[in-house]
Amino acid sequence: MRFKLPSAIAGFIDNATLHRDEIGESPCQVHRFRRGDEVFFLKTSPLVYASTTYSVMREAAVLQWLAGRVNVPEVVLAAPADDGECMITRAVPGLPLSSLIAEGRPVLELFREALRQLQSVSVADCPFDSGAAVRLRELDYLVGKGLIDEDYDFEQWPGLTTPADLLARLRATIPNEELVFSHGDLCDNNVFVDQRGELRFIDAGRGGLADRWLDIAFIHRNLRDDVSEHSATQFLEGLGMPDAPAKREFFEQLDELF
Incomplete structure (x- = not known):
């Protein structure tokens, strides 16, 4: 992880093991983790990308706007950190x-x-x-x-x-x-x-x-x-x-x- 996670994000992950997802060419990092029987993804973007379409906070806003219009992942949490941005989404089926x-x-x-x-x-x-x-x-x-x-x-x-x-x-x-x-x-x-x-x-x-x-x-x-x-x-x-x-x-x- 490139920076300290906000308390709400860290609290949701708790002691779950994060598995890095290597698919894609984005500068964002994506990690998969489990809570009970459910799978979630943690996505983080460095602060230098906050004004770009790599921004995780922007993506969270887009996903929340799209919810109910097309099928997209549920945004569980999204929060800024000192050095970047973080979002947790629920895994989609299929x-x-x-x-x-x-x-x-x-x-x-x-x-x-x-x-x-x-x-x-x-x-x-x-x-x-x-x-x-x-x-x-x-x-x-x-x-x-x-x-x-x-x-x-x-x-x-x-x-x-x-x-x-x-x-x-x-x-x-x-x-x-x-x-x-x-x-x-x-x-x-x-x-x-x-x-x-x-x-x-x-x-x-x-x-x-x-x-x-x-x-x-x-x-x-x-x-x-x-x-x-x-x-x-x-x-x-x-x-x-x-x-x-x-x-x-x-x-x-x-x-x-x-």
Whole structure:
């Protein structure tokens, strides 16, 4: 653990054993633990990320707002600490879509349903701005603080060599946005399906108002890279609207340094 846990968080965990969850590339730490027959997750983020979408307190607020709108983990506790932020959530049932992909099971219709559910959320009173301008300011901050993912790969985008090149490209190509509710990191590790076929969404820290093509771009990339080009093409063809490759590229590039 990177910092001392607030008393309420520490008291809830008590003497339970924390098991580190290594899945994902976020700077947040996630630990799994048990209380009786129930499983919970402790998620912590360092203070330097408090103004970003890595903020655990932001994620807790997003999850609480989404409760009753789509299936998300229950936030049991959320609290700031001297050097960071902490949240405890109850584990969701089911398996991540990544497990289904690993077993060769179909996920295309599940991804379609995930997108439908999220984009059906009314945004009339959504207080979370995850639009392109906000995310670009966030990326500026992360680059300036040296907090970007150093394992970036620009080979697929000619003319980009450095993070500064990418920032300039993004500023020059920022799209006109059709705002919907967006998960912000809609991938096979963050969508669970239970035995009844019900979906649940985790890791919603980037959730909020954003262009409808952000989540589409992430699903398309996931299918293209981990299932097949054919499945990715089928997904786009089933959207019922023309493809927007420039927007998909923008959101893939925006994600590269996170």
